[in-house]
Amino acid sequence: MKVLVTDPVDDAGLDLLRGADHDVTTGYELEGEALLSAVADADAMIVRSGTEVSEAVFEAAEDLVIVGRAGIGVDNIDIDAATRHGVIVANAPEGNVRAAAEHTVAMTFAAARSIPQAHGRLHDGEWAKSEYLGTELNGATLGIVGLGRVGQEVAKRLDALGMELIVHDPYISEERAAQFGAELVQELSDCLARADVATVHTPLLPETEGMIGESELAALGDGFLVNCARGGIVDEEALAAAVADDTLRGAALDVFADEPLPADSPLLEHEEIVVTPHLGASTRAAQENVAVDTARQVLSAFRDEPVVNALNAPSLDESAFPAVRPYVDIADTAGRIAVQLLDERIAEVEVHYQGEIADQDVELVTASALRGVFGSLEYEVNAVNAPRIAEDRGVEVTESKTRQSDDFRSLVTVTVRDGDRELAVCGTLFADDDPRIVRIDGYRVDARPYGQALVARNRDQPGVIGFVGSVLGEADVNIAGMFNARETSGGEALTVYNLDDRVPEPVLEELLADERMIEATQISLETGEGR
Structure with missing residues (x-):
């Protein structure tokens, strides 16, 4: 690769x-x-x-x-x-959470104690001891905007210095904030108004771009702003103006809306604004x-395994993967069989989990079921884009779980509906990690989800299976295994034939020409090709 x-x-x-x-x-x-x-x-x-x-x-x-x-x-x-x-x-x-948190702490001290300014003056030959009166962080209030991974590490470090912690984050609970010794504050403006130092730890999203502007900086008042998260969250012109008119005591920024920082940036005009060139993750x-x-x-x-930090695909902890790995392929196959047997426009897909599998994180399995459903309908479908394809097609996707399973330790059922009709396919895992398709449209079967398969519906009459075997044999298509099920004697039967090769189109037509045959659908249980 x-x-x-x-x-x-x-x-x-x-x-x-x-x-x-x-x-x-x-x-x-x-x-x-x-x-x-x-x-x-x-x-x-x-x-x-x-x-x-x-x-x-x-x-x-x-x-x-x-x-x-x-x-x-x-x-x-x-x-x-x-x-x-x-x-x-x-x-x-x-990987860089600790580095970013430590840089935030360093920038907080740099702003509060004027360290880079005093350093520069001393290098220039000036002993400016009397011109810098610092701010002690012990006993001061820290406003943390965003209590994600970096925010949490900053909270731990500055809490140890005796700071009072308050947090604004619309996605966490009061209990979660309390675990880090912080009080959750619902409104950003209230959090900033109470803070002596505010640190920013949010991603740059449409809703966070320019989140801290003129009014928010005015709320922070005679305090310090530290941003080592992403440029664009803070309105840089408003920040420069707030420092210039003494609304803020100072600021420290490691990230900027435009990087490298332009030479004419207003941030560079004020000694009270400490700037570093995006060094948050720059440790060995x-x-x-x-x-x-x-x-x-x-x-x-x-390796087609879950990607732990995937942002647009189902992710799964590595330790949990072995428990669900066999059901990824089972769900894919069940979805592929179901959609081809229904052979209608799909309006709804339901994935139902029963038994032990219901206790697992099954997001990846559900995505794989959708991959199977849409694999014969769309070009290049995988677990990443299958949920988006469902959304784009207006297909409703539901996921349900039941911890009880009467017949199997675990059972995955993929049901496809077109509004009037529905068809369900169930898969499970036998002993020794042996995957099987065990029900198709209510018929009890026992099919191995590998290779080529022919799913045939026919009238339950003598000689039909022999007829199918003869036609396939004459076409040199070997039957590797089969399972037959029926509703009632003399009614309708369903047979799954596991084959070594694909059935040529003329052979399918010959099968369907027999009045006893209702339908015959060929499915590839490995490549997603089917008819």
């Missing part, structure tokens, strides 16, 4: 990929047509913040499986486009950690 690396990352991650016999190609100056040309045959990309991974990149890269971001922020990656093209986008949020340990984490996620994607 080819891995294209377009921003510098630590060799530890690249060595991991090379050690797995993958072709690692670096191109740190690629952009425009050169980037599109380089990515055309790539199976994976690894980037940092310097590469713009746009719709055009995904259009050019037909083989792309995953884009790994060696770091946290992914605002340089068009995730919607990635999802449409079935490409996983994954970041590495853990952090760079190695994010590179290794990203490489591991690329390897997981290549």
Whole structure:
């Protein structure tokens, strides 16, 4: 597999990929047509913040499986486009969390004690001791905007210094904030008004862009603002103006709306604003950690295993994967059989879990069921884009669980509906990890979900199975196994034939020409091809 690396990352991650016999190609100056040309045959990309991974990149890269971001922020990656093209986008949020938190703490001290200003004056030969009166953090109130991973680490460190912690985060509970010794404050303006120092730890999203502007800075009042999260969250012109007119005592920024920071930025006009060139993740340990984490996620994607930090695909903890792994393929096969047997426009898909599997995280299994459903209807469907395809087609998707299962330890049922009709296919796992399809449209069967299969409905009359066997035998199509079930004697029967080869079209027509045959549907249980 080819891995294209377009921003510098630590060799530890690249060595991991090379050690797995993958072709690692670096191109740190690629952009425009050169980037599109380089990515055309790539199976994976690894980037940092310097590469713009746009719709055009995904259009050019037909083989792309995953884009790994060696770091946290992914605002340089068009995730919607990635999802449409079935490409996983994954970041590495853990590797540089401690580094970012420590830099936030350092910047807080730098702003509160005027450390870089005093350093500069002393280097210039001035002993300006009397001109700097610092602010002690002990006993001061810290307003944390966003209690994610970095915010939590900042809370731990500054709580230990004796600061009073308050938090604004609309996605956490009071109980969660209390676990970090913090009080949850519902309104951002109230949090800033009570804070002596405010630190920012939110991603850059449409709802957070410009979130801290003139009115929010006025609420912070005679305090300090520290942003080591993402540029664009703070209105930089409003911040410069707030420092200039002494609304704020000072600020410290590591990230900016435009990077590198333009020479004419108003932020550079004020000594009270401490700036660093996006150094939050710039420690040796952090760079190695994010590179290794990203490489591991690329390897997981290549092995068709869950990608732990996938942002647009089902993710799963590595320790939980073995319990659900067999049901990923079972659900895919059940969905593929169901949609081809129904042979109608799909309006609804339901995935129902019974027994032990109901206690597991089954998001990946459900996505795989949708992959099976849409695999014969859409081009290049996978677990990444299948939920989006369902949404785009207006197909309602429901997931349900029941811990009781009468016949099997675990059972996965995929039901497809067109409004008037429905068809359900059930799969399970026998002893020794032996997957089986055990019910099709209410008929009890026992089919191995591998290779080629012919699902035939016929009138329950003598000689039908023999007729099918003869026709297939004359066409040199070997029957590897079969299972027959019926509603009532003389009624309708359903038979699943496991085959070694596909049935030629003329042979299917010959089968269906017999008045006893109701329908015969050929399904590939491995490639998603079917009729």
